[in-house]
Amino acid sequence: xxxxxxxxxxxxxxxxxxxxxxxxxxxxxxxxxxxxxxxxxxxxxxxxxxxxxxxxxxxxxxxxxxxxxxxxxxxxxxxxxxxxxxxxxxxxxxxxxxxxxxxxxxxxxxxxxxxxxxxxxxxxxxxxxxxxxxxxxxxxxxxxxxxxxxx
Numbered sequence: 001x002x003x004x005x006x007x008x009x010x011x012x013x014x015x016x017x018x019x020x021x022x023x024x025x026x027x028x029x030x031x032x033x034x035x036x037x038x039x040x041x042x043x044x045x046x047x048x049x050x051x052x053x054x055x056x057x058x059x060x061x062x063x064x065x066x067x068x069x070x071x072x073x074x075x076x077x078x079x080x081x082x083x084x085x086x087x088x089x090x091x092x093x094x095x096x097x098x099x100x101x102x103x104x105x106x107x108x109x110x111x112x113x114x115x116x117x118x119x120x121x122x123x124x125x126x127x128x129x130x131x132x133x134x135x136x137x138x139x140x141x142x143x144x145x146x147x148x149x150x151x
Contacts, residue, residue: 005031026088033076036069040080046116048080053109065105074099074128074141077112082124082145085116090147092124097143108133112141122147 008020008031021031027043036058042049052058052073060066075094082092111131118125128141 003034005034009035027080027083029076032072036072038073038076041111043080043084046081046085046119048077048084048114049111050077050080050114051109051111054105054107063106065110067099067101070101070105070110070130070139071097071099071141073110073112074114074130074139075143077114078116078126078128078141078143079145081114081116081126085119085124086147092145092147095123095144095146097141099139099141101139102137103132105132105138110138122149 004024005021011020023030027040027048029038029040036052037055038050038052040048041051050073052069054065058065058069075097079092079094086092110133112128113131114126114128116124116126124145124147126143126145128143129137130139130141132138
């Protein structure tokens, strides 16, 4: 699949610059997620499943998938699950997150399955399970998000 954001990856961004892209849908991948190779496999009713192949750019120094790539996949999976329970264009941000690793990723495709576990007022919590290509648990991710107040 071609990446519609390829042309902006090397642009330097200054504060106040206009957004150089438009998401095709409310539940869609942004430039960073596409850059990492993520795909949305499912997103509905407060749940989402995203996958990401282990690519050369994901290596850390000893040949394993970089932990930041795993965190990015989990955070994005939960964000997509949250988007399924919000009206389009509702702004929200990650407030805090935690990830516990169970195993290293050495190759193949990693999958993150997310679910919203609490939605109260402006606060949303969720849980994500990350598995490797053999469905072996790699990590568990929890996070809290906050809906932003309208400006």
